[in-house]
Amino acid sequence: MSTQTQIEQITGIINVLLATEPAFFCVAVNIKPTQNIKIFLDGDEGLPIEKCVYFNRKLYQHISGAGIFPEGEFSLEVSSPGVSEPLKLxxxxxxxxxxxxxxxxxxxxxxxxxxxxxxxxxxxxxxxxxxxxxxxxxxxxxxxxxxxxxxxxxxx
Missing domain, CATH: 2.30.30.100 (SH3 type barrels.)
Incomplete structure (x- = not known):
């Protein structure tokens, strides 16, 4: 499966999860060759650390269950983009x-x-x-x- 296909599948999972959390939105999804998934989320009023943890746990479950990485070997990081990152959306x-x-x-x-x-x-x-x-x-x-x-x- 190509990295682009993996990103599209993960983005679909994120969109479903965020549908119940309209104050938050996805800025970017990146996958490194080491199967490290970096997801940048943001919120209209910021993104509290508790929400990062919540989204990380939910996304990890969904990504594992979807079989996007057949060996099941991947790492997941969920964070806000940070002040040094350019605005994208x-x-x-x-x-x-x-x-x-x-x-x-x-x-x-x-x-x-x-x-x-x-x-x-x-x-x-x-x-x-x-x-x-x-x-x-x-x-x-x-x-x-x-x-x-x-x-x-x-x-x-």
């Missing part, structure tokens, strides 16, 4: 409205600012350049088609 953008983001464009130019709004087609960020009285604030509308990656920036 529209739902992640919506969840991060009000936070500082770094947007890398398809031409590799970079803009940083506060994510103000998200539509199906684009995002709106507010960027401030300069300091004090010389500070200039502008709003920038960025179509998703121009975005290579968007990463949440943590400011201390």
């Amino acid at each position: 529209h739902r992640q953008y919506v969840k991060n409205i009000g936070r500082n983001v770094e947007v890398v464009f398809t031409d590799n130019t970079i803009k940083e600012g506060v994510l103000l709004a998200v539509t199906e087609q684009d995002i709106l960020i507010e960027q401030t350049t300069g300091k004090g009285k010389k500070a200039i604030t502008q709003q920038i509308l960025i179509p998703f088609t121009n975005i290579k990656t968007t990463t949440v920036q943590i400011k201390f």
Whole structure:
């Protein structure tokens, strides 16, 4: 069975499980050559560790029962994507409205600012350049088609 087929089967299992948990969603499923399955889940209000444990146990049972790995030899990790991972889904953008983001464009130019709004087609960020009285604030509308990656920036 190909890795892509395995990912599709596991994604189907996740979707069935998440149908009863609408506050949570799947961001990505990866399988390493060592049969290590990494599942990234997120939630509209975050993903508590208790939910990671719950989903891990449920998914392990379902994946074992489905015979996706005939020898039964696989490991499973369920976690949230983490702050260093780029946003991939529209739902992640919506969840991060009000936070500082770094947007890398398809031409590799970079803009940083506060994510103000998200539509199906684009995002709106507010960027401030300069300091004090010389500070200039502008709003920038960025179509998703121009975005290579968007990463949440943590400011201390």
